[in-house]
Amino acid sequence: MQAAQRTALERFLAQRADARAVRIDEARLLAGGAIQENWLLSATVTGGPLEGTLECVLRADAPSGVSASHSRAQEFALLQEVFHAGVTVPEPLWLGDTSVFGRDFFVMRKARGTAAAHRLMKEPTLGGDRERLTERIGEELARLHTLRPPLERLAFLPAPTPSPALKGVEEFRAFLDGHHTPFPALEWGLRWLEMHAPRTREWVLAHRDFRTGNYMVDEAGLTAVLDWEFAAWSDPLEDLGWFCARCWRFGQVDKEAGGIGSREALFRGYARVSGREPTREAVFYWEVYAHVRWAVIALQQGERHVSGQEPSLELALTAHVVPELELEILRMTGVGHA
Amino acid sequence: MRERPDGAELLAIAREVLRNELLPLLPRDKAYGALMIANAMGIAERQLRSGMGAQEEERRALAMLLERDGDLATLNRVFAVRIRQGAFDDNAHARELLWNATVQRVRESAPKALPGASSR
Numbered sequence: 001m002q003a004a005q006r007t008a009l010e011r012f013l014a015q016r017a018d019a020r021a022v023r024i025d026e027a028r029l030l031a032g033g034a035i036q037e038n039w040l041l042s043a044t045v046t047g048g049p050l051e052g053t054l055e056c057v058l059r060a061d062a063p064s065g066v067s068a069s070h071s072r073a074q075e076f077a078l079l080q081e082v083f084h085a086g087v088t089v090p091e092p093l094w095l096g097d098t099s100v101f102g103r104d105f106f107v108m109r110k111a112r113g114t115a116a117a118h119r120l121m122k123e124p125t126l127g128g129d130r131e132r133l134t135e136r137i138g139e140e141l142a143r144l145h146t147l148r149p150p151l152e153r154l155a156f157l158p159a160p161t162p163s164p165a166l167k168g169v170e171e172f173r174a175f176l177d178g179h180h181t182p183f184p185a186l187e188w189g190l191r192w193l194e195m196h197a198p199r200t201r202e203w204v205l206a207h208r209d210f211r212t213g214n215y216m217v218d219e220a221g222l223t224a225v226l227d228w229e230f231a232a233w234s235d236p237l238e239d240l241g242w243f244c245a246r247c248w249r250f251g252q253v254d255k256e257a258g259g260i261g262s263r264e265a266l267f268r269g270y271a272r273v274s275g276r277e278p279t280r281e282a283v284f285y286w287e288v289y290a291h292v293r294w295a296v297i298a299l300q301q302g303e304r305h306v307s308g309q310e311p312s313l314e315l316a317l318t319a320h321v322v323p324e325l326e327l328e329i330l331r332m333t334g335v336g337h338a
Numbered sequence: 339m340r341e342r343p344d345g346a347e348l349l350a351i352a353r354e355v356l357r358n359e360l361l362p363l364l365p366r367d368k369a370y371g372a373l374m375i376a377n378a379m380g381i382a383e384r385q386l387r388s389g390m391g392a393q394e395e396e397r398r399a400l401a402m403l404l405e406r407d408g409d410l411a412t413l414n415r416v417f418a419v420r421i422r423q424g425a426f427d428d429n430a431h432a433r434e435l436l437w438n439a440t441v442q443r444v445r446e447s448a449p450k451a452l453p454g455a456s457s458r
Contacts, residue, residue, distance in 0.1 A: 173422070182411070182418040185440050191421055313374050320381055323443035324451035330440055335433045336453070 001027045008100045013043060016094040020047035035069060037062045056093060060105035069229035072104040077153045078228045079108065087144050090224050111224030117213035120260060121250050127217035134261025136222050138269025145236045145274060147205035157233055164234040165197040168289060172296045185326035189292045192333040196285055198235060206234035211248040212258040240278055241286020247294055247325055288332050295325040346386035353379045384446045392442045399435050
């Protein structure tokens, strides 16, 4: 972080925190995030209600500025909305703009623990009792799904018409139509999704990337749900399907809920808060959908490498997860022999 | 005539050196990069080993199903369009073809995901 940025940021933080002064003691760029940049800030606040040490995360547009997802201001509004609904998220603090940091950004309180999926898979004590953690995730999702349109602050979210499922089918087909290589197995999956699409009369705010790796845990349990950049009005079961989809179990396929717990625990937690019991059959549709959607996203990521726009081994390899996703789609839709 | 060891064989032995000799010495934050390299080499090696035979087989099966000739990309494009139209909703041959072509690609890109492979 450049000295001028740091000084401007200190002034901004002091003003927003109603403090006499703020000193940034440490600013560390966190790994990951090709579209956004996350800075871990440790600051000393002098005066005002937040006097003392302030640990927070600054989330800014990346310098490259490619942004297909929400703007920082929109993401901040989402975070505020879900925070007030009682979802466990990093507390949103302040929204800033280019005049301070050169790019749009917001500041949120730092959450404890780790989000790393590979650590959750390897360290069975992380996150506390796993069935309890899984239930808790169900509860969090149910709390999120209490948010329904219209909400003034979220007026920027488009209506999912004709239905959340069919909107996805249309988008994925539009992508494939513009892509250089045909994917018949994905087309097969899309046809199945079209034929079996639920009508979804009640839209809720869905996270749309709620999976292991996108929530933080400490030794005791869940500390924060992260990455709200894909949130949108959708079918409530989309989040449950995404979480349970086999492709997001990180190799722990018998732990049907995110590779960390049982599906029953997830559904139990969800039902306790929402009063509605999800059925395996209804969620199954969204598990197929999850595989198709992840395959399309993987193709898009691979294409960033293939097109020469952003050479990257990680992006290149992401394209190679598509065949196994397609195989799973075929299995789930009755094509497989195994 | 090309030299032995050929490309696939070279990739195999190079990958072994990377995994067994270099990986243990790398600092923790570089291990992921090395594993990605090993993975990429594995995919390239398996593609070289399977050659063009399976691709040609897929092309022929597609030509028969679609009752027209063409290169693999063109035929797959037609196949995709007709699947979308619902022309193959109840067609056992189309299903078999989809399954076989996909299994072949998984064999190259992610063999551990194949039915019967030990899932880890």
